Structures are given as C-alpha cells and as structure tokens.
Amino acid sequence: xxxxxxxxxxxxxxxxxxxxxxxxxxxxxxxxxxxxxxxxxxxxxxxxxxxxxxxxxxxxxxxxxxxxxxxxxxxxxxxxxxxxxxxxxxxxxxxxxxxxxxxxxxxxxxxxxxxxxxxxxxxxxxxxxxxxxxxxxxxxxxxxxxxxxxxxxxxxxxxxxxxxxxxxxxxxxxxxxxxxxxxxxxxxxxxxxxxxxxxxxxxxxxxxxxxxxxxxxxxxxxxxxxxxxxxxxxxxxxxxxxxxxxxxxxxxxxxxxxxxxxxxxxxxxxxxxxxxxxxxxxxxxxxxxxxxxxxxxxxxxxxxxxxxxxxxxxxxxxxxxxxxxxxxxxxxxxxxxxxxxxxxxxxxxxxxxxxxxxxxxxxxxxxxxxxxxxxxxxxxxxxxxxxxxxxxxxxxxxxxxxxxxxxxxxxxxxxxxxxxxxxxxxx
Amino acid sequence: xxxxxxxxxxxxxxxxxxxxxxxxxxxxxxxxxxxxxxxxxxxxxxxxxxxxxxxxxxxxxxxxxxxxxxxxxxxxxxxxxxxxxxxxxxxxxxxxxxxxxxxxxxxxxxxxxxxxxxxxxxxxxxxxxxxxxxxxxxxxxxxxxxxxxxxxxxxxxxxxxxxxxxxxxxxxxxxxxxxxxxxxxxxxxxxxxxxxxxxxxxxxxxxxxxxxxxxxxxxxxxxxxxxxxxxxxxxxxxxxxxxxxxxxxxxxxxxxxxxxxxxxxxxxxxxxxxxxxxxxxxxxxxxxxxxxxxxxxxxxxxxxxxxxxxxxxxxxxxxxxxxxxxxxxxxxxxxxxxxxxxxxxxxxxxxxxxxxxxxxxxxxxxxxxxxxxxxxxxxxxxxxxxxxxxxxxxxxxxxxxxxxxxxxxxxxxxxxxxxxxxxxxxx
Numbered sequence: 012x013x014x015x016x017x018x019x020x021x022x023x024x025x026x027x028x029x030x031x032x033x034x035x036x037x038x039x040x041x042x043x044x045x046x047x048x049x050x051x052x053x054x055x056x057x058x059x060x061x062x063x064x065x066x067x068x069x070x071x072x073x074x075x076x077x078x079x080x081x082x083x084x085x086x087x088x089x090x091x092x093x094x095x096x097x098x099x100x101x102x103x104x105x106x107x108x109x110x111x112x113x114x115x116x117x118x119x120x121x122x123x124x125x126x127x128x129x130x131x132x133x134x135x136x137x138x139x140x141x142x143x144x145x146x147x148x149x150x151x152x153x154x155x156x157x158x159x160x161x162x163x164x165x166x167x168x169x170x171x172x173x174x175x176x177x178x179x180x181x182x183x184x185x186x187x188x189x190x191x192x193x194x195x196x197x198x199x200x201x202x203x204x205x206x207x208x209x210x211x212x213x214x215x216x217x218x219x220x221x222x223x224x225x226x227x228x229x230x231x232x233x234x235x236x237x238x239x240x241x242x243x244x245x246x247x248x249x250x251x252x253x254x255x256x257x258x259x260x261x262x263x264x265x266x267x268x269x270x271x272x273x274x275x276x277x278x279x280x281x282x283x284x285x286x287x288x289x290x291x292x293x294x295x296x297x298x299x300x301x302x303x304x305x306x307x308x309x310x311x312x313x314x315x316x317x318x319x320x321x322x323x324x325x326x327x328x329x330x331x332x333x334x335x336x337x338x339x340x341x342x343x344x345x346x347x348x349x350x351x352x353x354x355x356x357x358x359x360x361x362x363x364x365x366x367x368x369x370x371x372x373x374x375x376x377x378x379x380x381x382x383x384x385x386x387x388x389x390x391x392x393x394x395x396x397x398x399x400x401x402x403x404x405x406x407x408x409x410x411x412x413x414x415x416x417x418x419x420x421x422x423x424x425x426x427x428x429x430x431x432x433x434x435x436x437x438x
Numbered sequence: 439x440x441x442x443x444x445x446x447x448x449x450x451x452x453x454x455x456x457x458x459x460x461x462x463x464x465x466x467x468x469x470x471x472x473x474x475x476x477x478x479x480x481x482x483x484x485x486x487x488x489x490x491x492x493x494x495x496x497x498x499x500x501x502x503x504x505x506x507x508x509x510x511x512x513x514x515x516x517x518x519x520x521x522x523x524x525x526x527x528x529x530x531x532x533x534x535x536x537x538x539x540x541x542x543x544x545x546x547x548x549x550x551x552x553x554x555x556x557x558x559x560x561x562x563x564x565x566x567x568x569x570x571x572x573x574x575x576x577x578x579x580x581x582x583x584x585x586x587x588x589x590x591x592x593x594x595x596x597x598x599x600x601x602x603x604x605x606x607x608x609x610x611x612x613x614x615x616x617x618x619x620x621x622x623x624x625x626x627x628x629x630x631x632x633x634x635x636x637x638x639x640x641x642x643x644x645x646x647x648x649x650x651x652x653x654x655x656x657x658x659x660x661x662x663x664x665x666x667x668x669x670x671x672x673x674x675x676x677x678x679x680x681x682x683x684x685x686x687x688x689x690x691x692x693x694x695x696x697x698x699x700x701x702x703x704x705x706x707x708x709x710x711x712x713x714x715x716x717x718x719x720x721x722x723x724x725x726x727x728x729x730x731x732x733x734x735x736x737x738x739x740x741x742x743x744x745x746x747x748x749x750x751x752x753x754x755x756x757x758x759x760x761x762x763x764x765x766x767x768x769x770x771x772x773x774x775x776x777x778x779x780x781x782x783x784x785x786x787x788x789x790x791x792x793x794x795x796x797x798x799x800x801x802x803x804x805x806x807x808x809x810x811x812x813x814x815x816x817x818x819x820x821x822x823x824x825x826x827x828x829x830x831x832x833x834x835x836x837x838x839x840x841x842x843x844x845x846x847x848x849x850x851x852x853x854x855x856x857x858x859x860x861x862x863x864x865x
Contacts (some may be wrong), residue, residue, distance in 0.1 A: 030581060030724055041580055135578060141725030143570075143578030151562060151570030153468055154457060154745035280731055283710050295455055297742035298568035298732060304707055304729035316726035318581035 013046040020053040026314030084108040107320040110135035112414035115210035119223040141312025142305035155295030164211040166287035167202040204233035212256030223339035230347035248272040252313040340357040349412040353435040446513035511535040534747040536563035546650040560747040568739025569732040583720030588684040591638040591713035594629040605823040613853040631660035639683030650766035657774035659698040662766035674736030775841040782864040848851040
C-alpha cells in the first residue's frame with residue numbers, strides 16, 4: 012500500500028481528494044498498486060468533510076510518518092510551501108506540486124534536492140492546469156531542438172481580453188465580470204499585471220532550454236493598459252491582442268524571455284484561444300509548431316494533472332523520473348531592449364489640427380505630424396478607423412530593436428503623445 | 439553503449455538516422471547513456487549514404503546480434519514488419535515503431551509480447567506524427583475518465599478539404615495539387631477513403647478505453663463524395679467540413695468508433711486546423727477538452743517522435759513502460775447505425791418544378807416537396823444559397839439515429855434524389 016499526504020485543502024487540494032477517491036479503483040488498476048490518502052494538512056477545520064479523520068494541522072505528522080512516500084503540495088504561495096517541500100524531499104518523500112510560484116522561484120534547488128535524495132519532484136499542474144505540457148516537453152519533444160515557446164498561460168486575462176474583443180467591454184467591466192464569475196480574485200494584480208504568466212513562462216523556459224530562468228529576469232507587462240481602441244485597430248489589421256509569455260533561444264545561446272500583450276495574426280492558432288482557455292506553442296527544429304490547448308485552470312483540470320503526477324510517482328516509486336535543469340545565472344536572459352519586433356503605436360498629435368486630412372485616413376492628424384513620423388521611423392504603415400478621435404494616429408513600424416524604438420518615440424514627443432504601444436509578433 | 443537498429447530507410451527511416459546523428463550529443467546527455475545506430479536494414483543499396491557501412495539486407499544480422507537492445511521499425515505495411523517486430527520482442531529487444539497499420543492490426547498481441555518479455559513496444563509516431571499524443575493520453579490524462587476522442591488525423595485529406603474550402607478547388611483538382619506537392623501518393627486511396635484515419639482512431643481508442651479496437655469494426659467513409667456545393671453550404675451555416683475520426687464511450691460500456699467527413703462548428707478548435715496539420719481533441723471528465731495540434735506527418739516530425747521513444751527506451755532500459763491494453767472482442771464497438779446525430783442532406787427534387795418558390799430560399803423546390811420532407815423528418819432547417827441549382831434542396835435534420843434517418847430518407851425517394859449526406863457534430 013502506498014500512502015499519500017495532501018498539503019492544502021483549498022480549491023485544488025479539495026479537487027485532488029475528490030478526483031482521487033472518485034477514480035481510485037481505476038487508478039490503482041492502472042498503477043498496479045494499492046494506494047490511499049493518509050493525511051490532509053490544513054489549518055482550517057472541515058467538520059463536514061467525508062474525510063475528516065484524515066485532517067491534521069501538524070506538518071510533522073506527515074514528515075515523521077515513514078508510511079508516507081508521496082506528498083502533494085497544493086497550498087500555493089512560497090511559504091510555508093517551500094520549507095515543507097524541502098523537508099519532504101530531504102526525508103526521502105517524492106513531492107507533486109501545482110505551485111507555480113514555488114517552481115518558478117525554487118525549481119532548480121528542489122530538482123537538485125530530489126535528485127540527491129533519489130525521489131521525484133513533479134509539477135505538471137503548475138503550467139496549463141489540465142493540459143499536459145511539462146511531460147510532453149520533457150519527453151516527447153526531447154529529440155527536438157526547441158527554439159521557442161510562446162503561450163497564452165493565464166485564463167483570467169485571456170477571459171478579459173476575449174470580452175474586450177468579442178463584446179467590446181472595457182477592461183474595467185470585463186475584470187468585474189471575471190471577478191463575479193470567480194475567474195479573477197478580489198486582488199487581481201497577479202493575473203492582470205502578468206506575474207502569473209511570468210512564473211509559468213519561467214518554468215517552461217527552464218525546462219525547454221535546460222537552465223533556470225527566474226521571474227526577476229523577465230520583462231513583464233500586464234494588460235491594464237489595453238483600451239478598446241487598440242482592440243478595434245488590431246481587429247482591422249486581422250490581428251488579436253493576447254497576453255503572451257514567450258521564451259526564444261537566441262543565436263548566442265542566451266534567451267529572450269518576456270511577458271506582454273501583443274498583436275498576433277488571426278492565422279496563428281493562438282489567436283483563436285478564447286475565454287479561460289490556455290494554449291502553449293512549442294517550436295522545434297524537427298516538429299515545427301506543436302500547440303497544446305485546453306482549460307488552463309480550475310479545480311478538476313488541475314487536480315487531474317496533480318493525480319497523473321502522483322500515479323507517475325507510484326509507478327516509478329523506485330526509479331526516479333529524469334526531470335532536471337541546471338541553475339540559471341545573471342545575464343542568461345538577454346536584456347529585452349535588444350529584442351526586435353514591429354511595434355504598434357496609438358497616439359494623439361499634440362499640435363493644432365489645421366492642415367488637410369490625409370485622405371481621411373488619419374482623423375485630424377496633420378501632414379506635418381505624419382511626415383515627422385516617417386522621418387523618425389522610416390517606412391511605417393498608418394492605420395485608420397471609422398469614428399476615430401480627433402488627432403488620433405495609429406501606425407505600425409518596421410521590425411526594429413526595442414531600444415531604438417524607444418529612442419525614436421522619444422524624439423517624436425513634441426509631435427505625438429503616445430497612448431498605447433504594443434509589440435507585433437511575426438505570427 | 440546502447441546499440442540501435444533501424445529497419446527501413448524510406449522517408450521516415452532516413453529522417454530517423456538524420457535527426458539521431460544531428461542531435462546525438464544532446465540526446466546522449468539527456469539520456470545519460472552513450473548510444474549508436476549499428477544497423478540499417480533495407481533491401482535497396484545506398485552507396486552514397488554517409489552511413490553506408492551500417493546497411494544490411496539481412497534481418498538476421500539484427501536479430502542475432504545481442505548488442506542490439508532497441509529496434510526501430512519504420513518500414514510500414516503489415517508484412518514483413520509484423521514478423522520482424524514479433525521476433526525482436528521475443529528475442530528481448532525493445533521495439534519503437536511509426537507503423538500505424540501494424541499497431542492498429544496487431545497492437546494487443548505485440549503489447550502482450552512486450553510485457554511477457556519485459557521489453558518496451560512504443561509507437562508515439564504512429565498517430566499525429568510529431569505531435570505528442572500517445573504518451574499524454576497514457577500518462578498525463580491517466581487520472582481522467584476519457585469520454586471521447588475526436589481528431590483530424592490525416593494531413594493529406596485535410597489539405598484537400600482546406601483547398602476546397604479556402605480556394606474553391608474541386609476535389610479532383612485539390613487531390614492533383616496534393617500529389618504534385620508530395621502530400622498524396624499516386625494511389626491516394628488509403629488517405630482519401632479514410633483507411634489511414636481509421637487505423638489512427640483505432641490506436642487512440644484502444645489506448646484511451648483499454649481494449650483493442652480493430653479497423654474492421656469501424657464504420658469508415660472517405661472524402662471522395664464531398665462537393666464544392668457542400669463546402670459552400672457548410673460555410674453559410676458557420677461550419678467547416680472535416681474528415682473526423684472519433685471514438686465515444688457509450689453509457690453501456692461499448693464504444694462508438696467512426697470515420698467520416700462531418701460538419702463541425704467554426705467555434706470548435708478542430709475547425710481552424712488547416713492544410714496538412716492534424717489535431718486531436720481528448721474529452722475528459724476532469725480536464726474538459728484538451729487539444730493537441732501540429733504537423734501530423736512528414737519526415738522530420740515523425741522522426742523526432744520515433745527518437746523520443748528511443749530515448750525513453752534508453753532511459754528505461756531495465757524498467758518497462760506501462761503501456762498496455764486488453765484484447766478487443768466482437769460487439770465491443772457498437773453498430774454505427776445506433777449513433778445519433780443531426781444530418782445534413784443535399785438533394786434534388788425529382789418532380790416538376792411548377793409551384794411557387796418558398797420565399798426564394800430553396801431554389802426551384804416545390805412546396806409539395808418541402809412539405810413531404812417536413813412530414814418525414816419532423817422539424818428540419820432548410821438552407822439556401824445564392825445561385826443554387828434548379829431543384830436543389832438542402833436541409834438539416836434534428837438529432838436522430840442513423841438507422842431512422844436512413845429509413846426516412848428512403849421514404850422520400852420518390853420526391854428527393856439525395857446527392858450528399860453528412861453528419862453534423864454537436865461541436
């Protein structure tokens with residue numbers, strides 16, 4: 012009999028217990044071993060739970076019980092999860108976690124500890140909820156040179172963006188709706204500021220490219236600055252705006268790792284990922300683009316990923332899985348200002364609008380401003396729309412470095428007040 | 439040192455050797471073992487190959503060499519692949535194959551042999567080329583009750599359908615183009631008649647539901663009967679026509695497994711899968727819908743999947759992977775005539791067109807015929823289009839059994855000559 016402990020009885024934790032007991036017979040048959048949950052750790056009381064006899068408030072009960080060979084950590088947050096997981100691994104217990112903050116911050120250290128103690132540290136549920144992505148990247152795509160990973164990794168922000176695109180809701184209204192539906196927390200900042208996406212792309216980049224990428228190394232921008240005007244311009248360009256977490260291997264062995272809202276072509280599979288769904292695109296030299304799509308969060312999808320990892324531990328109880336990456340280092344992630352893209356700029360012209368309109372294309376913008384923009388950026392593409400505001404100017408630059416773009420935009424400051432700047436992906 | 443033999447040096451086989459040597463250093467590092475290809479089996483001569491010293495025409499060289507612990511079978515076709523693979527497994531060698539015919543016909547027997555001889559029989563490349571799908575279904579989704587798998591599993595037919603939909607090419611012209619681009623063989627019947635899709639859905643259904651499904655048990659229809667008229671009607675309904683391989687678990691434990699072109703809503707992720715791409719949707723009780731998308735065929739994608747399996751064998755050289763299903767049985771797959779769908783019917787009315795047009799909706803169809811259709815099928819939805827042919831009638835039925843539908847259509851035979859019948863999926 013293999014005994015398991017579950018630390019945390021929140022949304023994911025209660026889902027793990029529920030899915031485990033619902034499918035126990037089937038799971039045992041697939042693993043070829045009997046198993047049971049012996050402890051559930053939570054500081055709260057659950058007097059009405061059918062599993063109330065399993066609850067404990069003491070981590071030591073788990074740590075000191077040699078019956079427990081697998082510990083599931085679904086508490087979330089860095090502490091006390093980190094201390095508990097570390098002590099479990101040191102005590103020779105395998106750990107399965109859904110905690111993206113833990114893996115993004117401490118992945119290298121915990122993988123090393125698991126290796127040294129010949130146990131497993133698995134975290135399929137930390138990225139993409141129920142979408143299998145960690146294991147396929149580690150195993151199935153192992154024969155590929157992966158050159159890029161890009162994904163829609165946060166369901167809450169994707170829900171908000173979808174409502175803005177499809178129903179022309181403002182960011183504020185869409186966020187309210189997401190909160191009322193339980194998709195967004197009262198304090199939504201980890202989602203809308205991009206931190207959650209940042210943690211997930213750190214995990215994927217570490218796994219795919221073999222060295223730990225830390226959140227502090229990643230340029231991260233959320234979706235709070237996106238306006239309906241931008242959504243509508245993107246639409247007229249045949250693009251959608253999505254919050255993209257992206258890691259690209261550069262020619263010199265460094266990585267570019269970034270999180271920001273970007274324009275992607277509607278021909279790209281990522282553009283059709285709506286609502287709370289997630290998708291992860293993996294670009295390999297042999298496979299080309301492979302995309303994994305599904306519900307990126309939620310009680311049952313995440314619980315099912317946790318339990319799949321538990322089953323893998325059970326099957327490999329004496330044979331550690333090969334899952335490992337090296338420590339990262341300063342300078343491994345290149346300065347994002349060296350990245351090259353096309354840029355979308357929406358601004359208002361600051362000088363008096365007296366000149367002739369340019370064929371009605373740019374509402375109220377003077378020929379002088381347009382000339383200045385061309386002079387500064389070279390060839391640009393001006394984009395118009397019906398009912399544009401007075402003085403509103405939108406253009407797409409050619410592909411250029413972030414640093415050069417920023418300087419150029421600054422040189423225009425007497426002529427153009429930039430209200431929105433977005434990167435345009437080449438897919 | 440782990441020695442590998444590759445049987446077959448066609449498109450996939452030569453890709454395997456190419457990807458193997460290109461990434462050898464990286465692969466060895468990831469596996470923690472040195473490895474090399476010792477033999478390449480082919481009846482042809484390759485005097486210009488950089489690996490010409492490894493070629494042999496004798497299978498016995500591989501079978502009798504105790505150095506060889508892993509054999510890659512990429513010959514295709516049932517024989518001699520089946521005999522060779524069987525003898526390798528009996529001799530204690532692990533086998534990796536991309537041969538969908540072999541797995542669809544002999545999967546249970548070969549999995550049993552591999553289990554009895556404590557070696558691996560792996561076949562990630564047999565479905566979806568470079569898309570990881572066999573392993574994710576077996577492992578990551580193991581904690582789910584899978585209720586349905588549906589996929590676009592054949593790149594050639596999807597290319598043809600895409601050309602029909604996007605460029606209004608006829609089936610014949612699109613097939614010609616596919617042949618000239620090397621996507622379709624001179625004899626394209628295995629693709630366009632649905633046999634290839636059938637083999638793949640057999641493998642997926644066997645794996646997901648635990649019992650072997652044989653191709654002869656699967657109702658299979660190809661795309662040769664699809665006309666541009668149908669594509670255009672589908673479009674006007676907000677649907678796309680795709681060749682779908684589908685396996686659904688029924689309430690009584692039986693399966694419905696079918697292959698046919700069907701109308702799917704453009705809101706479904708499968709509808710946006712174009713050209714030679716494949717996608718597999720897996721519906722689980724906990725995860726909801728998960729979709730795997732990528733290039734379903736081609737030299738390098740398939741080779742990379744083969745090599746990932748080889749690496750898995752190397753890593754688990756003494757620990758067999760848990761991949762197994764039971765034998766199937768007659769009656770396990772239910773008669774497709776018990777399945778329920780809505781149906782799309784395009785026909786011409788056979789009686790003189792003298793009556794008034796129905797508000798212009800159905801070109802030239804008499805009110806009498808329309809009444810007959812309503813009388814026979816109950817509530818139906820008539821669909822019109824511009825420039826419809828005289829007497830052309832298109833309607834969508836409510837959800838009904840295949841058997842009842844066939845009978846009803848037969849009762850209409852004096853009034854309607856059916857030219858095209860397609861199932862309408864509920865997604």
